[in-house]
Each structure stands twice: as C-alpha cells, then as structure tokens.
Amino acid sequence: MLAAVTGAFSYSGAAITRDLRAAGHQVRTLTGHPRRAPDDTSIDVRPLDFARPAGLESDLRDVHTLYNTYWVRFGRGGVTHELAVQHSKVLFDAAARAGVRRVVHVSITHADRESRYPYFRGKAEVEEHLKRTGVSYKILRPAILFGDSPNGTTGVLLNNIAYLLRRFPVFAVGGKGDYRIRPIHIDDLASLAVTDDTENMTVDAVGPQSLPFRDLVTAIKRAVGSRSAVISVPGPVIPLLAGTLGLALRDVLLTADEYRAMAAGLADSPASAAGQTRVTDWITAHADTLGRHYANELSRHFSDLTQSA
Secondary structure (H helix, E strand, C coil): CEEEEECCCCHHHHHHHHHHHHCCCEEEEEECCHHHCCCCCCCEEEECCCCCHHHHHHHHCCCCEEEECECCCCCECCECHHHHHHHHHHHHHHHHHHCCCEEEEECCCCCCCCCCCHHHHHHHHHHHHHHHCCCEEEEECCCCEECECCCCCECHHHHHHHHHHHHCCEEEEECCCCCEECCEEHHHHHHHHHCCCCCCEEECCCCCCCEEHHHHHHHHHHHHCCCCEEEEECCCHHHHHHHHHHHHHCCCCCCHHHHHHHHCCCCCCCCCCCCCCCHHHHHHHCCCCCCCCCCCHHHHHCCCCCCEC
C-alpha cells in the first residue's frame, strides 16, 4: 500500500515513516525541505508546493492514506497560522480529488474555533475542513511531544529546558508553575497514527502522565544534575525573559501565546492515556544526553517556508 507523509524527514514525520516502512508500506513524502532527503533514500520525494494544487493532486494519486504533520509553530515573516490554514485546505482538497481514502492528521489538544490563540483556532478550522472533504479521517491531538526521532532530532521543549538548566544558575517558572502538561512520546504518536482502523475519529494523543510544569522542570533538573535554582516569577515576565534568551540563542525560545496557552491548561487533557511512555521515566533514562545541545527551531524549520510537527 502506498502512503504519503508530509515531512517524512521532519520530527514526527520521520517516526511515522519508520513505522509505515516497518509494516511493509511504500512511502512517498511531500516535503518543503527536499534537501533533507538522504542521497540513498528509497522514499519517493515530492515537493509540498501549495501554489500548485494540480501537482499535489497528481502526487497524491494512488495514495491510500495521507499522514499530515504540516503546520507552523509560530508566525515569522510571511509565514502565519492563517497561511498554514489555507495551505492545509489546499492539501486536503487535493487529497479528496486524488481519491485518497483516509487522512491521518496531527492537530492539537483543545483545538477550538473560538480560542483566543491563532494556533488553536487555526487547527480547529483545519479539522473542520478535513471533515467536510468527505475523506475518512483520524485526527490526533497531541499537546507536547518528546523523545528522539529516527532522523536524529529530539523534542524541543524538554531538551531546551535541560539545556538551560545545565548552563544557567537560575531557571524561571511563571507563577506557581502548577499548570499541567500531558506530553506523549513520539513513538507512541507514530504508533497511533499507523494503527489500521477505518472509523472517523478524533483522539487526544496524550501520554500516561499529567504533571505540573514545575514538577517537570524539577524532574529534568534532578536527572541532569543541575544546580540551577528554580524560581517563580510573575507570568507576564516569562515572554520577556524568553525573548531575551531567544535573541542570545538566535531562536524563538517560547512565544507569549505558547506560554499563555500552557498556563491556561491547554497542554493538558482529561482523556484516557493514548500512549504508554511515562515522561519522567524517559527523562531519567536519557539524563546523560538530554540538553547537551540546543535544539534550534529556526534552523530546523525556517530555511524554507513550510514546517512540520
């Protein structure tokens, strides 16, 4: 069976691609980063060119299932969440015209058309459009991803918390840090994505642990042997600190909306666990390597105009 993955060389896309190939499927990727393809890859590489809907339709013919990880984490330059919504609609419409039988789409917990946050509003609009195409769908809603991807990258949030804890004497947490997060391991997300099912479904793709953000930071601090003091600061200070550190690191460390959404509980879910890997167990097992190197989001994703989850 032929499967198409947007961003097969990206973080979550690489994990999904690995599992598809292990199950014996042929994989075609639609990617905005074709230069990431290894010279010896057996994956069929096609451009993810939203300006050519007919080309997308042609590239999706004979595809049974489309696995979509395309999105933008934050706006930069001409790349916005609103543009990502339009691009996603173009992709899903092309899939419907091409006769794709099923779409597995990576969304976000608490996607909501009424959300104050463009990320969550946009994800909800994309979900609704996918449903209107009439193509069978599975929507996976993770909050935060962690773990090592087959392409050699690691999840940004946990790694960069560890990086800062290893190098700075103080780590600031907004308020009490009692807002909870429910991360899922990248392998668990991939397993959910490739599971052979046919019903239309929307699943909160969350792991077995919901823990306060401050407890997550403390667990990472303990694992990596950091002596950094974890202190509480007023919530509005966090985006300012993140912006200053981002300038030093030549990256976007954390946006104001990302912090506010997390502090509002949008990285948590009351749903049953859809993954098996406990984040604190993973942190302990990877203490030697976690945070040794900084994971730069700009260099990962903004060399081109598209990015994947």
